[in-house]
Amino acid sequence: MTSLAPHVPIPKHGVDYRGKVVLAPMVRSGELPSRLLALKYGADLVWGPETVDRSLIGCTRHANPHLQTVDFTRPTANGVSQSHIDQLPPEQRHQSLIYRIHPARESARLVFQLGTSRPDTAVAAAKLVARDVAGIDVNSGCPKPFSMKGGMGAALLKDPDRLCAILRALVTEVGQVYEIGISVKIRILETAEETRALVERLVKTGITGLTVHCRTTPMRPRERAIRQQLRMIAGVCREAGIACVMNGDVESREHAQALMEEFGVDGAMIATAAEKNPSCFRTKEEGKLLDWREVVGEYVKTALEVHNKWGNTKYLLGQMIPGKQSAYRPVTQSKSYEDVVKALELETLIDMARDVDQALQIRPRESKAESKKRPNEVPNLMGDVKRSKENTSDTSEATDSSEGKLQVFSTTITPSRSSVPALTI
């Protein structure tokens, strides 16, 4: 029967989710270095962290030749009105980095996830990133009050008319125009009948894929995923020719493949297990999970390559290094990339760490006497990212294992000397 089932056409710049084991969208934990590492270890596709449409609208797209990235930035308000910022010469406008993509290393395999509650704002935001990604996904599963109160995330599960309108608008105004796929990520509803009714509507909107997180909205992340509805959901998707990706308590590639076979789903998505150790995407033949030391070393190198926000790197290292390991304390108490590299004995990265600390204006550990001698401010020679709050965790609103928070970063960018003028879209 499966072979007779229709397949919706995959757009030219899109990607088929069938047969794929993918990295889940994760606010805070799904930034660029995490995605690149997951791909390095064999993830077939990566979902970026949910970004709320309103935080993307108004962003400027910059090609950053220094890092070979594409950066989406917006002026940082910091209590200053927009009209005031607009009057300043560009080199004085501080910019907040909202999203960073590495086109060469990820674009063809990157799905951008939107938090939205309206078709018009969803379309406006999606158009900004459409040329740099393989697909746009709508988060319809976030249970956090921030999303729910704004009519986003899991609130959309209770308003299928609105969710379908958002997906249809994205399909016609973004998917068809930029030739990329549109998809949705949902949670299961209380009963199989309710879930079926919802999925039957969603698959008719023109989407190419649907991910189902096998937990209901009130369920906490530690509760075991419920798989009883999975076969039914996969069946509805298959009838419509839509790829069905399962999510919830998938531990590794091998586990994913066994579950895909057992439940007849097309793909599987991994979140928590990949946050801790992205080598979970490796095949059995490759030797499966690597030791945390090797993975952490690769992560630090990748974070340095793309000048990842220091607070975010430190946070991720806290997730990746087992708490009982002797490296955990010194790393989580580090104040700079140089400190981290020393704590992990990654000698080959020391020069790179110092360069990045300088570029990001992260001050290395210094004695009180040195601190007194230091002049007021160090010029931002690399001119690429300036931290508004130094050596602190980043201020994105994400909490422990939160979903779908508004992407708010404390990082500000000053125009790079080596960067080309902003490409406004």
Ligand SMILES: Cc1cc2nc3c(=O)[nH]c(=O)nc-3n(C[C@H](O)[C@H](O)[C@H](O)COP(=O)(O)O)c2cc1C
């Ligand atoms: C730190 C963290 C951040 C998350 N952020 C998002 C998000 O931005 N969008 C989303 O749809 N789900 C988000 N989730 C939920 C995961 O994508 C996934 O659905 C959930 O963790 C279940 O998968 P797992 O059992 O493999 O962890 C997040 C989960 C975690 C742990």
